[in-house]
Amino acid sequence: MYQFSKNNVPLYSKQRLDSKMAQKILLNSKDIHIILHRLACQLLENHIDFSNTVLVGLQPRGTFLANRISQILKEEYNIQNLKLGQLDITFFRDDFRRRDEPLEANSTNLNFTIENKKVVLVDDVLFSGRSIRSALTAIQSFGRPDSVELLVLIDRRFSRHLPIQPNYKGRQVDVINSEKVKVIWKENNKKDAVYLINNN
Amino acid sequence: MKQLSVTHLLGIKYLKQQDIDLIFETANHFKEVINRPIKKVPSLRDITIANLFFENSTRTKLSFELAEKRLSADIINFSAAQSSVKKGETLIDTVNNILSMKVDIVVMRHPNVGAGVFLSKHINAKIINAGDGAHEHPTQALLDSYSIKENLGSVKGKKVVIIGDILHSRVALSNIYALQIQGAKVKVCGPTTLIPKHIESLGVSVETNLKKALHWCDVANVLRVQHERMDINYFPSIREYTQLFGINKELLDSLGKEIVIMHPGPINRGVEITSDVADSKQSIILNQVENGVAIRMAVIYLLAQQIKPD
Numbered sequence: 001m002y003q004f005s006k007n008n009v010p011l012y013s014k015q016r017l018d019s020k021m022a023q024k025i026l027l028n029s030k031d032i033h034i035i036l037h038r039l040a041c042q043l044l045e046n047h048i049d050f051s052n053t054v055l056v057g058l059q060p061r062g063t064f065l066a067n068r069i070s071q072i073l074k075e076e077y078n079i080q081n082l083k084l085g086q087l088d089i090t091f092f093r094d095d096f097r098r099r100d101e102p103l104e105a106n107s108t109n110l111n112f113t114i115e116n117k118k119v120v121l122v123d124d125v126l127f128s129g130r131s132i133r134s135a136l137t138a139i140q141s142f143g144r145p146d147s148v149e150l151l152v153l154i155d156r157r158f159s160r161h162l163p164i165q166p167n168y169k170g171r172q173v174d175v176i177n178s179e180k181v182k183v184i185w186k187e188n189n190k191k192d193a194v195y196l197i198n199n200n
Numbered sequence: 201m202k203q204l205s206v207t208h209l210l211g212i213k214y215l216k217q218q219d220i221d222l223i224f225e226t227a228n229h230f231k232e233v234i235n236r237p238i239k240k241v242p243s244l245r246d247i248t249i250a251n252l253f254f255e256n257s258t259r260t261k262l263s264f265e266l267a268e269k270r271l272s273a274d275i276i277n278f279s280a281a282q283s284s285v286k287k288g289e290t291l292i293d294t295v296n297n298i299l300s301m302k303v304d305i306v307v308m309r310h311p312n313v314g315a316g317v318f319l320s321k322h323i324n325a326k327i328i329n330a331g332d333g334a335h336e337h338p339t340q341a342l343l344d345s346y347s348i349k350e351n352l353g354s355v356k357g358k359k360v361v362i363i364g365d366i367l368h369s370r371v372a373l374s375n376i377y378a379l380q381i382q383g384a385k386v387k388v389c390g391p392t393t394l395i396p397k398h399i400e401s402l403g404v405s406v407e408t409n410l411k412k413a414l415h416w417c418d419v420a421n422v423l424r425v426q427h428e429r430m431d432i433n434y435f436p437s438i439r440e441y442t443q444l445f446g447i448n449k450e451l452l453d454s455l456g457k458e459i460v461i462m463h464p465g466p467i468n469r470g471v472e473i474t475s476d477v478a479d480s481k482q483s484i485i486l487n488q489v490e491n492g493v494a495i496r497m498a499v500i501y502l503l504a505q506q507i508k509p510d
Contacts (some may be wrong), residue, residue, distance in 0.1 A: 091233065091241035091501075102202050102505050105229045113237075141238040 022198035026154075026181070027171060032192040035170040036065075039151060040072040042168050043120065050079050052146070053118040058135055059088040059106035062123035064185040065153055069122065085110035087121075092134040115143035120168075124183040126152040129164035154181050154194060204502050208327040210316045211336035212377035220381060224346055226498035227491070234270060234493055244273040247504050250303045252295065253330070254280040254310045259465055259489065260330050260340070264307050267496035271504075276301070291315065292322050299325055304507055305500065308332075326503045334368050334429065340464050341374030343495040345382060347488045348419055351460055356383035361413045363445060364423035364472050367394045368430070371423060371464045376402055389413040390445060393434040394425075410445050414455055421462040422447060422473050438471055448474040458482055465489070 027035070047053040050073070057066025063086045073079040090105040121135050132150060139145065153170040159177065173196070175181060180197045204219050233241055249268050253261055261277075268275045278298065295306065306323070308316055309330040316329035331337040349355050360379050366372045366388045379386050386404045388395055395406055407413040414420060425441065435441050447461070461473070461483040469475050478485060 088229070091229070091243045096243050097505060097507060097509055104202055105226065107229070108232055137242065141233075141236045141240070143237055 024196045024198075025193060026173060026196050027192075027194040029186075029192045032153075032170075032194070035153070036068055036072055037076075039153075039168050039170060040069055040077065043069070043073070043151070044077055044079075046149075047118065047120075050082050052116075053120060054083040054085060054112060054114055055120050055122060056085045056087050056110070056114075056135075056139065058121060058123045058131065059086055059090075059108070061125075061183065062121075064187055065124050065151075065183075066122040067187075068185075069151070083112050083117075085112065087135060087138055089131060089134040089138045092138040094130060094134065110142055113143050114139065114145045116146045117143075119145040119148045120151055121148060122151045124152065125154045125156060125181050126150070126164070126166055126169070127156050127159050127181075129160045129162035132164045133162050153183060156181060203506065207503075207506060208316070208320045208329075209338050209499055209503065210320060210327060210329050212338045212341050212374045212381070213336070215338075215378075215381065217381050220342065220345070220378065223342055223495065223498045223502065224349065226502060227346055227494040230270075230497040230501070231491070231494040234490075234497075240270050240272060242272045243501060244268070244271040244504050246509070247271075247304045247507070248274045248276070248302060249305045249307060249500070250276050250278060250298050250301075251330075252278045252298070252306060252308045252310075254291075254308070254315075255331070257309055257330070259492075260309065260337075263489070263492040264328075264330060264339075264496050267493050267500060268307075270493065271497055271500060273305075273500070273504075276303070291319065295319060295323055299323055305503060326507065328499060328503065331370050333370065334373075335370050336374045336377075337370040338374050338378075339492070339496055339499060340371050341378040342499070343488055343492045344371075344375055344421060344462060344464070345378045345384075346495055347462065347484050347491050348384075348460065350487070350491065351484055352418065355379065358384045358419060359387070359417045360384050360419045360421060361387045361389050361407070361417040362421045362423065363389045363410065363413065363447070365394045365425045365434075366390050366399065366423070367396050367434070368426040369423050371421075375421060376404055387413055387416060391435045391441065410447070411451065411454075414447075414451065414459060417459055419460040419462060420447065421464075423464065424466060424468055424472060442471055446470075446472055446474065447477050449476045449480070452477060452480075452482065460484055462488060 055066050055070055057063035070082050070084045073082055086109045088106040088108045090103050149167040151168040152166045155166050155169040155172045156175050157172055178199050180199060182195045182197055184193050186192050202222055205216055206214050251264055303325055305326040307328045307330050310332050313333040313335040315332045316327050320327045329338055345355050352358055362372050362375055376386050387407050388404055389407045389410055463485045467478055
């Protein structure tokens with residue numbers, strides 16, 4: 001519990017102050033704005049009018065990025081009828097019963113078939129690659145896609161457990177395992193930013 | 201966190217509101233899963249489940265089996281009719297023999313009240329009660345409440361009448377517990393001989409006039425008359441039962457409001473409910489069946505979550 005000073009401002013403990021100081025900004029709102037537009041352009045180069053392509057945001061955090069990219073494609077590049085879905089991978093994960101905390105599922109909304117479609121999976125941070133492995137299995141429950149690509153905002157190099165690489169990446173970062181990359185979006189945090197947090 | 205407060209599903213009376221909420225929330229996800237082109241998830245691929253049915257069952261057994269397969273569990277089925285139980289083996293021996301095959305979860309239906317509780321004290325596996333005598337049938341009550349919630353938006357404050365053979369019904373008792381935990385008002389209606397004495401002590405009211413009961417309720421859960429459990433005559437004739445407690449279209453039309461009709465099955469068409477009512481759009485009988493698979497997947501998944509890998 002925090003102690004309060006006379007003017008009712010919380011006095012943070014030393015440990016908390018340290019952990020606050022160990023937070024470093026990797027990308028600010030402006031960086032993210034530029035990166036999102038670049039990613040949208042890269043998608044456009046490969047998918048042109050998106051008539052045979054679907055964007056699938058991975059629950060929970062990839063959905064913000066997928067929404068943002070689809071918004072840019074619609075509003076600034078005039079892409080009509082862009083198909084956007086959300087995929088939850090909880091029941092396909094490989095750590096069920098192997099974690100201390102139970103897994104929490106989110107909703108899946110894919111109101112279209114992916115049979116013979118080009119699927120672009122969208123997630124915020126690519127770390128071990130296990131979520132993407134689960135997503136590759138999960139997406140097959142909805143049909144046989146023509147191809148599957150991966151778009152991520154942050155690619156954490158050197159931390160992969162599986163042979164999975166992104167096709168489109170916002171920024172590649174070298175981060176040690178005790179550090180955490182945190183992406184926040186203005187939809188729920190007032191601003192867009194990517195932080196590097198040291199847990200030690 | 202998101203865990204059940206119980207380690208087995210032996211009856212609704214052991215559950216809390218949060219457990220029911222968690223089961224419903226998980227079932228929502230599984231309902232979406234079973235409507236995909238490929239209706240299967242790999243979560244339980246290293247779990248083995250034994251379905252032990254010491255009493256006949258068609259739909260509950262099928263529903264559990266399908267739920268287990270949709271979760272990718274390995275399953276073994278056992279029914280008393282073809283087993284060593286007939287040769288005099290005890291329940292614990294039978295189950296221990298099956299457990300030596302490395303079974304993690306046991307789904308059991310048994311004619312004796314409390315069989316699940318007894319087993320849970322003696323063996324090392326998760327037990328799911330699929331009906332014990334005239335005591336509890338928890339997954340049925342959960343799917344009934346889930347169907348009410350799906351249809352009417354919530355269970356809280358709803359008026360539910362359970363009609364028919366309350367005395368021999370495990371569905372009735374589990375439903376009473378489940379509905380009350382969720383804040384619904386419950387009434388039972390049937391011939392006096394088929395209503396257990398002192399049922400008011402559970403907090404339910406009793407009505408013997410079907411029309412009055414239907415006027416009062418938002419949902420009518422119609423039960424089957426369980427002839428196989430009746431050793432004596434509880435009412436003069438089926439014809440008389442149908443006249444007094446059978447639900448037909450004219451009766452429903454005369455209410456001036458639309459109520460939801462439920463039935464746990466199997467239906468005796470023309471006895472407790474007529475075909476035109478069972479097949480009408482007021483009836484959610486087939487939704488109950490679909491929801492049954494989702495609810496059972498949720499229960500199995502949440503219990504399996506508590507099993508640590510070897």
